[in-house]
Amino acid sequence: MYHATIVVTLRHSILDPQGKAVEHAIHSLSAGRVSNVRIGKQIQCAIDAPSRTEAAGIADTICKKLLANPVMEDYTVTIEERA
Amino acid sequence: MYHATIVVTLRHSILDPQGKAVEHAIHSLSAGRVSNVRIGKQIQCAIDAPSRTEAAGIADTICKKLLANPVMEDYTVTIEERA
Numbered sequence: 017m018y019h020a021t022i023v024v025t026l027r028h029s030i031l032d033p034q035g036k037a038v039e040h041a042i043h044s045l046s047a048g049r050v051s052n053v054r055i056g057k058q059i060q061c062a063i064d065a066p067s068r069t070e071a072a073g074i075a076d077t078i079c080k081k082l083l084a085n086p087v088m089e090d091y092t093v094t095i096e097e098r099a
Numbered sequence: 100m101y102h103a104t105i106v107v108t109l110r111h112s113i114l115d116p117q118g119k120a121v122e123h124a125i126h127s128l129s130a131g132r133v134s135n136v137r138i139g140k141q142i143q144c145a146i147d148a149p150s151r152t153e154a155a156g157i158a159d160t161i162c163k164k165l166l167a168n169p170v171m172e173d174y175t176v177t178i179e180e181r182a
Contacts, residue, residue, distance in 0.1 A: 023141055045164055048157035049147035058106055058139040064132035074131035
């Protein structure tokens with residue numbers, strides 16, 4: 017059993033209005049000099065596969081087909097083995 | 100200048116309907132035996148602070164006041180130094 021952590025983020029060249037809104041909210045809290053806020057999604061799941069390579073392949077497939085929009089978003093996959 | 104990566108996730112005891120919906124979608128793709136899908140938010144930002152401790156303090160403040168709902172959500176903060 018493997019545990020996958022997938023992070024989907026907007027590409028750097030794409031404007032992130034949600035991040036901009038959060039940045040303005042942080043400034044109105046006077047919480048400190050925070051800039052360049054960007055917001056992404058983190059998906060965690062358990063994958064039942066015979067090997068780490070197959071688990072990574074499954075994670076890659078679900079990213080490409082479902083979780084990420086390859087035109088606008090990048091994704092990273094981290095696979096950990098779990099007992 | 101520090102770079103903060105904040106991950107906000109629902110507590111384990113709280114149902115994650117968004118994760119359940121994604122899990123059903125993965126099953127309908129027949130992409131593999133994927134279970135226990137949970138979805139969180141990842142926030143990346145640059146923090147201008149004199150020390151790592153102060154940067155971590157600022158990140159903690161914005162999590163508590165703005166980004167996370169402490170009743171339902173947990174958060175982790177990772178601080179990296181950037182040139």
